[in-house]
Amino acid sequence: MIQIVTVRSGDSVYSLASKYGSTPDEIVKDNGLNPAETLVVGQALIVNTKGNNFYVQPGDSLYRISQTYNVPLASLAKVNNLSLKSILHVGQQLYIPKGTKRAVESIAYLQPSTIPIKESLVNATRAINPFLTYLAYFSFEAKRDGTLKEPTETAKIANIATQGNTIPMLVITNIENGNFSADLTSVILRDATIQNKFITNILQTAEKYGMRDIHFDFESVAPEDREAYNRFLRNVKTRLPNGYTLSTTLVPKTSSNQKGKFFEAHDYKAQGQIVDFVVIMTYDWGWQGGPPMAISPIGPVKEVLQYAKSQMPPQKIMMGTKFIRIRLETSVQTRKPTSKSS
Incomplete structure (x- = not known):
């Protein structure tokens, strides 16, 4: 059984493997760890425990565990000889009855940093592909004349997905010269001729590579273009052939009137x-240029x-996450933390 384990003081890969009935190699592989590095208190790890055994973590309750594994609360309590109000203890072993598996949809964004694409990245893409619903090749960049700038080796990546x-x-994306551009977006959204040409090129490109979802990641859109962006999406939706879907990327907001150029549109x-x-x-609260904090803190994400x-509708929502780490280094002289992402 897969569960999330929070590292506590004194834990190591070896002690966790022994405690949860796994192996050090399996924990290292499942979490992409460097065996030479020590674990950090508070670090969350995936651990594959034996059978249906679950080990209580800080903050767990019967209700929370029942929701996580999609098991009726009463069944979970009964099989473990507990009352519904039982207080659990960290490290306590529970048996999890077999629940109903949830259908899961997933997306992986692929953003090569080299031309040609490194073979290691191609191989990693092939390895995760069977577990994905969508493979998103980042990115086709919009141009002011309504054409698209294609990423390298598009056909290869599209073939990996379809196979x-x-x-x-x-x-x-509305990336221009390496940055998201409000001016570029305004040109496309406000000029009907260019917009029609843009949509036509998108549909032709999608057909060429067998890409059945059209996904817009338009960021830093000018606040005054909010309604124009909505109209543009309606225009794209109207022109989509049967069998195609339309999706977008949204910045994290907590209200409809949230101010700021990144949010309003x-x-x-x-x-x-x-x-x-x-x-x-739902990420980048903690980032390379900011103060030390979680990349996706649970409170703001919720x-x-x-x-x-x-x-x-909640079924239309997919939550984003980043598989990166930020290593904080403290200068002895300045005592100010710096960060590096990897």
């Missing part, structure tokens, strides 16, 4: 009505998802 019955996504309610699904960027559910 594994994964849906390749056509990811379109992303209309949760309207996009929830227009598109088939959204991917919310607030964003609660607001999103109030604006659109």
